[in-house]
Amino acid sequence: MRTTLNIEDDVLAAAKELASRQHLPAGQLISRLLREAISGTQRAGQADGDEARAVAGFQPFAPQGVLIANAQIDALRDAEGV
Numbered sequence: 001m002r003t004t005l006n007i008e009d010d011v012l013a014a015a016k017e018l019a020s021r022q023h024l025p026a027g028q029l030i031s032r033l034l035r036e037a038i039s040g041t042q043r044a045g046q047a048d049g050d051e052a053r054a055v056a057g058f059q060p061f062a063p064q065g066v067l068i069a070n071a072q073i074d075a076l077r078d079a080e081g082v
Contacts, residue, residue, distance in 0.1 A: 012026075013069060014067040014069075015029060015030050015033070017067055017069040017070070018067065
């Protein structure tokens with residue numbers, strides 16, 4: 001179903017970044033996230049209190065509610081000359 005929504009720029013950018021990482025259309029990802037939020041469910045492995053799994057031998061930091069896009073990392077690298 002098509003509809004028009006006003007979504008804040010930072011939220012839309014984060015949703016598009018997550019969708020890209022998961023190889024999903026942004027609309028499908030947003031629908032899934034909204035469905036989870038409305039129903040109060042979480043995906044498997046995302047429950048509170050679960051230990052974060054090591055990724056490539058590294059223990060990830062706990063989420064802080066901010067998604068950093070690869071474009072932001074690239075911009076910082078360019079600014080620092082790295």
